[in-house]
């Protein structure tokens with residue numbers, strides 16, 4: 001077997017050791033395919049962690065980025081620019097939000113949302129979140145994250161964060177008191193294993209927050225930008241938050257985050273309270289505008305609904321034929337298949353056979369393909385998955 005390539009060797013030698021990478025270096029992408037440095041082609045059912053919503057090498061997106069990069073690349077937030085204005089207007093028009101704060105990532109959006117909520121409800125500081133949630137790696141978002149193993153060795157966590165069981169509305173009601181500023185939840189839990197809330201849970205959360213005078217934050221970093229079949233998942237659930245965080249697919253592959261908020265929730269963000277040097281970067285905003293243009297021009301949401309139903313049906317079929325699949329769950333093109341055994345060996349076998357999948361929460365195979373994927377590509381992936389499942393039976 002050949003030794004490590006120079007890309008892998010230099011990365012392993014020179015970067016910090018916090019990623020458990022697969023030994024593959026990608027050099028090119030086109031549509032739903034990625035090519036590695038040895039010329040091997042892979043079918044991408046993961047989109048680089050729910051980011052590449054238009055697939056790879058999308059011509060309109062690449063052209064918009066190139067055009068903006070050669071026109072105006074950066075100004076800082078001390079000044080105005082057109083891509084930022086247009087994107088804010090577009091997000092306000094498309095959602096419940098009156099105001100947008102731009103940043104660069106999901107965790108940064110959640111930090112901003114937490115600060116915004118604490119300002120919106122003066123004299124209150126507690127943030128309630130759920131066990132098994134994931135909100136990011138910076139300290140505020142990490143404190144909100146309901147996975148103690150991710151916090152290990154980084155303490156003490158910032159104070160005021162309370163975690164309750166997922167899906168249990170009574171537990172949330174018990175946890176909320178006169179010091180609670182906000183409740184933050186993912187409409188569908190992503191990293192925690194694609195867990196869909198019980199019917200009525202999100203609307204009960206809405207009522208509970210209203211009754212308690214607390215802000216409701218939806219972390220739509222993973223569910224947002226079409227992943228579940230609507231631009232944001234809250235639309236599909238029919239429950240509107242006060243604050244919503246978005247990132248990942250918003251830039252189609254360029255880093256951008258956004259906090260969407262009602263006028264009331266955003267009122268505390270007065271000059272000097274918060275900021276981000278690169279927030280609303282013109283190139284990232286141009287990318288997000290190109291993503292939204294492509295959604296309209298290429299009927300991407302319709303594709304998510306149709307092809308998502310196809311993927312779910314094919315996974316259900318597989319589940320019916322095997323006793324090591326516990327459950328298939330999710331919405332649109334955000335699906336998880338829980339196994340009776342670890343998911344990682346299945347994902348490794350699929351990767352060796354040229355299909356990119358993801359293992360999360362130990363036993364869950366996660367599917368987050370580009371939103372432009374076709375039913376034929378899904379069928380190809382299912383064929384490889386079925387064999388990977390069979391080949392890895394212990």
Ligand SMILES: Cc1ncc(COP(=O)(O)O)c(C=O)c1O
Pocket residue numbers: 049105106107108110134135136137186190191219220221222223247248
């Ligand atoms: C729901 C959710 N929130 C926040 C984050 C953090 O986003 P980022 O990695 O861009 O900081 C993630 C990342 O996986 C996520 O899935």
